[in-house]
Amino acid sequence: MTAAVQEALELGTVESHLHPEGSFDVDAHEVPKGREEIWRFTPLKRLKGIHDSAPFADGATKVEVEAAAGVSVETVAADDAVRGTSGLVPTDRVSARAWAASTGATVVRIPTDTVIEGATVIRHHGTGSETAGAGHAVIVAEKFAKATVVLVFEGSAVVADNIEIVVEDGADLTVVSVQDWADDAVHLSTQHAKVGRDANLKHVSVSFGGDVVRHDFTAEYAGPGGSVEALGLYFADAGQHIEHRLFVDHTAPKTKSNVVYKGALQGEKAHAVWIGNVLIRKEAEGIETYEENRNLILTDGAWADSVPNLEIETGEIEGAGHASAIGRFDDEQLFYLQSRGIAETEAKRLVVHGFFNDLIRQIGVPELEEKLTSTVEAELAKNINTLITKDNV
Amino acid sequence: MSTLEIKDLTVSVETEDGPKEILKGVTLTINSGETHAIMGPNGSGKSTLAYSIAGHPKYTITGGTVTLDGEDVLEMSVDERAKAGLFLAMQYPVEVPGVSVANFLRTAKTALTGEAPKLRTWVKDVNGAMDKMHLDPTFSQRSVNEGFSGGEKKRHEIAQLDILDPAFALLDEIDSGLDIDALKVVSDGINDFRARDGKSVLLITHYTRILRYIKPDHVHVFVAGRIAESGGPDLAEELEASGYERFTSAAV
Numbered sequence: 291m292t293a294a295v296q297e298a299l300e301l302g303t304v305e306s307h308l309h310p311e312g313s314f315d316v317d318a319h320e321v322p323k324g325r326e327e328i329w330r331f332t333p334l335k336r337l338k339g340i341h342d343s344a345p346f347a348d349g350a351t352k353v354e355v356e357a358a359a360g361v362s363v364e365t366v367a368a369d370d371a372v373r374g375t376s377g378l379v380p381t382d383r384v385s386a387r388a389w390a391a392s393t394g395a396t397v398v399r400i401p402t403d404t405v406i407e408g409a410t411v412i413r414h415h416g417t418g419s420e421t422a423g424a425g426h427a428v429i430v431a432e433k434f435a436k437a438t439v440v441l442v443f444e445g446s447a448v449v450a451d452n453i454e455i456v457v458e459d460g461a462d463l464t465v466v467s468v469q470d471w472a473d474d475a476v477h478l479s480t481q482h483a484k485v486g487r488d489a490n491l492k493h494v495s496v497s498f499g500g501d502v503v504r505h506d507f508t509a510e511y512a513g514p515g516g517s518v519e520a521l522g523l524y525f526a527d528a529g530q531h532i533e534h535r536l537f538v539d540h541t542a543p544k545t546k547s548n549v550v551y552k553g554a555l556q557g558e559k560a561h562a563v564w565i566g567n568v569l570i571r572k573e574a575e576g577i578e579t580y581e582e583n584r585n586l587i588l589t590d591g592a593w594a595d596s597v598p599n600l601e602i603e604t605g606e607i608e609g610a611g612h613a614s615a616i617g618r619f620d621d622e623q624l625f626y627l628q629s630r631g632i633a634e635t636e637a638k639r640l641v642v643h644g645f646f647n648d649l650i651r652q653i654g655v656p657e658l659e660e661k662l663t664s665t666v667e668a669e670l671a672k673n674i675n676t677l678i679t680k681d682n683v
Numbered sequence: 684m685s686t687l688e689i690k691d692l693t694v695s696v697e698t699e700d701g702p703k704e705i706l707k708g709v710t711l712t713i714n715s716g717e718t719h720a721i722m723g724p725n726g727s728g729k730s731t732l733a734y735s736i737a738g739h740p741k742y743t744i745t746g747g748t749v750t751l752d753g754e755d756v757l758e759m760s761v762d763e764r765a766k767a768g769l770f771l772a773m774q775y776p777v778e779v780p781g782v783s784v785a786n787f788l789r790t791a792k793t794a795l796t797g798e799a800p801k802l803r804t805w806v807k808d809v810n811g812a813m814d815k816m817h818l819d820p821t822f823s824q825r826s827v828n829e830g831f832s833g834g835e836k837k838r839h840e841i842a843q844l845d846i847l848d849p850a851f852a853l854l855d856e857i858d859s860g861l862d863i864d865a866l867k868v869v870s871d872g873i874n875d876f877r878a879r880d881g882k883s884v885l886l887i888t889h890y891t892r893i894l895r896y897i898k899p900d901h902v903h904v905f906v907a908g909r910i911a912e913s914g915g916p917d918l919a920e921e922l923e924a925s926g927y928e929r930f931t932s933a934a935v
């Protein structure tokens with residue numbers, strides 16, 4: 291057992307909020323007031339009422355699909371049996387409301403035994419933030435299939451959605467969700483994955499734009515040997531609230547999870563929240579888990595909350611650990627670069643790119659790499675002259 | 684051509700109990716083409732001197748001057764000092780995760796010369812410099828100093844010295860942590876640099892062994908924040924034979 295596990299065990303009993311009762315009934319979920327554990331970081335006032343009773347209407351986003359050859363993408367009715375196959379049961383009011391309000395679902399299916407070249411991209415273009423939209427998507431990688439699916443969200447919109455991910459036995463699926471919203475967008479997304487025996491899921495969340503972006507990603511395992519890699523990259527600007535809540539539920543033995551989220555924050559009242567929950571159930575012997583969240587605060591006035599939480603019900607595990615950090619530029623790194631003639635702002639740019647580079651490489655979707663690097667660059671350009679170091683805090 | 688002149692330099696660091704004076708008046712002139720060795724016991728302030736010249740924000744200059752060909756170095760930002768010709772090889776080179784050596788070197792070279800290096804010769808130059816330091820070409824793709832062994836970090840510093848080609852090299856304990864083979868490789872690198880026209884070197888070391896390979900023109904014994912004695916190469920030989928005791932007891 292690693293030291294981290296020892297430490298987590300010694301923390302004693304944490305009050306568990308990791309496995310709440312879910313319900314499809316909207317009224318079973320009270321309207322959040324802000325003090326609830328799962329809502330305490332979220333600025334409810336800025337949610338345009340979607341956590342309460344604001345009506346949903348169709349057409350909040352225009353959807354464009356670029357399906358890779360061999361992948362089927364279709365729209366099914368809301369009562370189609372495919373909904374719910376990931377095991378998703380809403381555990382909060384927004385998810386339950388989105389479930390009830392959805393008039394259909396987009397189903398992406400990768401057939402058994404097929405390896406798909408290139409990414410399937412589903413682009414959601416927001417058409418305005420006056421009315422809210424509810425969405426539902428189900429991504430199914432059938433047995434031994436291999437594919438990459440990219441969801442892109444852009445423009446102005448208020449959206450609540452449920453995204454289900456089913457990775458059948460032996461399949462290998464990458465799902466990337468890119469939130470490149472306009473400044474006024476509100477997006478609350480519940481993404482739930484069920485990972486089959488010996489299957490791999492790489493789930494990537496990238497958030498740049500939007501007023502409030504909150505993503506809840508949860509994963510459970512349908513059999514032993516499954517693996518989940520959850521990667522996240524975010525850049526919070528002035529006034530932006532970007533929240534990621536992750537929950538990996540190790541429900542089967544010999545499963546793996548690796549969670550790495552990295553974010554940079556800049557500008558007055560830029561706020562990032564990361565909650566990383568991992569539950570290792572009694573039956574989940576021999577599992578391995580690691581979760582990490584790093585925040586780089588680039589300017590004054592920005593802040594981050596980072597809460598890793600490991601709950602362990604069996605000691606029979608391979609390894610478990612977590613790391614969480616909120617820091618500013620490292621003076622030694624900047625000095626080293628500057629002492630080679632690199633100007634301060636350039637040195638800072640290098641360090642930020644370096645901070646994200648490993649992660650961008652791990653995403654492993656070539657179509658995205660360049661775009662992500664240039665978006666990081668564009669974000670940096672906004673504040674490059676006011677970036678702070680530890681020194682002038 | 685460059686002359687580095689350090690006059691009555693006093694430097695302090697912030698500690699929990701307020702500022703602590705570390706350099707207590709250092710005066711030293713290094714002319715173009717000269718190699719000076721500064722030798723001193725642990726904690727005497729050798730690194731402080733090197734970092735202060737290079738402009739590390741941790742150190743506060745409380746008095747004295749540092750000029751390079753008459754230009755006030757202390758007024759310059761860290762990168763301006765590098766552009767003026769100073770290079771500091773660090774005792775503990777810093778890791779910069781996610782920034783490749785290739786990108787780092789190219790960015791530095793571009794900053795120093797004001798134009799991007801010519802692609803055709805650049806890759807060859809970098810590979811050549813790495814090869815001379817017995818670092819294989821894959822190092823270019825690795826993150827700066829990340830996961831490098833102690834010796835690899837030092838050899839990487841000298842590869843940088845070769846590529847960035849400053850006028851003035853401050854080498855802070857470049858010999859520490861090197862085995863005898865690596866010490867030879869690093870010394871060869873430094874001697875190659877010295878063989879170039881008008882290059883100056885300030886070699887800071889704790890031990891005399893590197894002076895078997897690099898012959899200094901001047902040797903200074905550094906004790907308790909100041910130069911206790913200066914002399915020729917024979918001073919190093921005395922230190923080799925009898926250690927720092929004569930100087931440290933005098934300083935107390």
Ligand SMILES: Nc1ncnc2c1ncn2[C@@H]1O[C@H](COP(=O)(O)OP(=O)(O)OP(=O)(O)O)[C@@H](O)[C@H]1O
Nearest residue numbers: 696697698705724725726727728729730731732889
């Ligand atoms: N932040 C600090 N607080 C207190 N003392 C400090 C601080 N930073 C440096 N010093 C002290 O300054 C003195 C000089 O340090 P410096 O690193 O310059 O010595 P050095 O001669 O390079 O030693 P070495 O041979 O070990 O490299 C040491 O006594 C060190 O403890």
Ligand SMILES: [Mg+2]
Nearest residue numbers: 729730774856
């Ligand atoms: Mg030192």
